[in-house]
Amino acid sequence: MPEPTTQDEAQGKRTGAGAGFDLGQGPGRLLVWLYGVFTVAAASRSVVQMxxxxxxxxxxxxxxxxxxLVYAFITYSLVRGGEQARKAALVCCAAELAGVVVVGTWTLVEPSAFPDATVWSDYGMGYLFIPVILPLTAMAWLRRAER
Structure with missing residues (x-):
């Protein structure tokens, strides 16, 4: 295996044209971890319930x-890195936020349509409102990573 050629590569950071963001530490790593946990939680919950x-x-x-599925795609995009993946993650985070707002509002306006809660019910109240906070945080981080 060739030796890292730059200090960034030695530290495990994504570098090169269009790398976009660093998952080596800090907010990027936390976002990947949180989206991974939410992927497993939402998938497990829905499979068992179904x-x-x-x-x-x-x-x-x-x-x-x-x-x-949305959480899984965002996790994949964050891990993949690169400009296209960053843009795809931004679009999916916006779709996730729209889903949380629509489903959250729907569950409050017409609770009879939901005899059981979803991940996004009541704006994610069952998950400490993380489903509404997470996409906002991710979009802010991804926009900052654009620079």
Missing amino acids: IVDFGRAPLAYVLSAAAA
Whole structure:
């Protein structure tokens, strides 16, 4: 394996044309970790709910599965790095935020549509509002990483 040629490469930072952001430490690493945890949490929850009692609240369970897919794609984009991945992560974070706002509002306006909660119900209250805070934080970090 060739020796790292720059100090950034030696420290494990992504470098080169369009690398975009550094996941070696700080906020980038925390975002990847949080999105990874939310991917597993949302996917596990939705799979178990769909297997055990899909007929009870199919909309809620499908929305939780969709949230898991969004979280997984954002995690992948953050890990992949590069300008295209950064832009894709920004778009997905905006879609995630829109989903949280729409589903959160829907669960408050028409609670009968959701006999069971989704990851995004009540703006993510069941997850300490992290589902609404996380995309805002990620978008701010990704925009800063653009520079």
